[in-house]
Amino acid sequence: MNRTRFFDHVVLLLGVAFMVGPILVAFLTSTHDPYEIHMKGLMASWGNDFVQTYDKVLFEKGGFTGKVTGLAMLKNSFILGIGFAVGKIVLSMLAAYAIVYFRFRMGVVFFWMIFTTLLLPLEVRILPSYEVMTKLGLVDTYSGLIVPLLASATGTFYFRQFFKSVPEEILEAARIDGAGPFKFFVDILVPLSRNMMAAIFIIMFVYGWNQYLWPMLMTTDEGFFTLVRGIKQILLVWVGAQIPDYNQAFALAVLAMVPPILVVIVFQSWFIKGLTESDK
């Protein structure tokens, strides 16, 4: 019995090493100077350049991009992550409210129109989407970055499912007490959905933060770059360099990873709830 338990731990520890090891090594390597990295390879020890490297990446323009600091990219990443999550929650709650709580013949048609968006991920319709954006003049704007990503059904499904599970009696009671649609939504449905909103916020924040292809096409002005978008720039500079700035590249990668990882770890129970319930 003891031996099998020991074996279970060995497997789990190997799994943890495989999963977390690369992140840890990336962080530790970012604290060394590039020549040392070039000579000795990736590092598994703490180096002397932590303050210097991160100071440079966060506050100095240049390095990988000429016009933007790491801090500005961090800000853009937060705008994209939070803007996307909030937009998603607002749009999909309103739509789900209309579909579930109103006698509304067009509701079914609209529901199927929303449902169809599941059939075609953004990656597949990327070129025509880009053309539409240039026609609308939305390239290099925050709304161009965020709003098109909202065109999917996931959130609406999630809230529709949840609203359907809310007991009928609540609406009956509210109507007897004279609550209209607006009051019912704000005073009853929103407070009831608080946990669901938190869960979906976390999933959507991580999803928005991690967007790559869409920001790559939509932002040519470096002032709008997010951290994840900045990764592309690192690689473009990379190709010609003799001894690339490995430390700065890793530092930028670490900055791009830390906020979403923290969100997932700190709000773990909401995150798992959101994930396992939203993808059904």
Added chain:
Amino acid sequence: MKRVQFNRPLLPFLLILPQMAVIVIFFYWPSAQAIQSSFYIEDPFGFGATFVGLSNYHDILTSAEYLKIVNFTVIFTLLVTVLSLSIGLLLAVKADKVIRGSSAYKTLLISVYAVAPPVAGLIGVMFFDQHIGPFVKLAAWFGWEMRVGIDYWDTAITMITISVWKQIPYNFIFFLSGLQGISRSVVEAAAIDCRSPIRRFWTVILPLLSPTAFFLLIINMTYALFDTFGIIDTTVKDKAANNPITLVYKVYMDGFRGNDIGGSSAQSVILMLVVFVLTVFQFRFIERRVHYN
């Protein structure tokens, strides 16, 4: 729907309007354009387009290059799906068993979920780097000279490893919650009937997990087909020339690098059909899953 509902003629339209506006402008309009331009050849100087019927589709489906990419996409999807599902399942089974430290293991194992694919790609590429990559040194020790970015299969191995790494946490979370949903009495009854834990796993636990596994199968295939874009882009560094790429990357390359709008659109439409089939499978299956519970 609800038995009791509000009865207002205008309000529901107003509530659903923002969502519908976004979907029509940013989903239906571009999708319709993709379908339309797949039947045209665009003039390279922007002087209109010529209707060519199905010739874009014909060109794609007879091109040796495209078929090679189809081939690679199938291999890539299968390997990523099988490997990340089985590693995720193994870790979930072990994490479900241990008592001490289980929440620490869980937290550490799910954290990688939050890493963006291109960031995962960048880190992975460094691990397979010619100068500083430990994996390359390890391979060299066994007499295998890895040249990622130059050798087709070495690059493919890098891509697959990174993609599997990125997807394990997702599968782990779902398998673990599936395992925790199996009732203790079933597990105990099985333990009385059969002494071999491995046989118990195959005959009792795995069949009970099959709804989760089936659902994850589709999700993982969609992941390998579409969400790995960032990983592929960081691994091939814009030089697709000799490197393995998947179908989605090809859509992007032809559309944005090659300016072949008709061809790229026709490829989009082909992928649309693939997603359609996958989604139909998924939903038929989920219908059944409801009956299980």
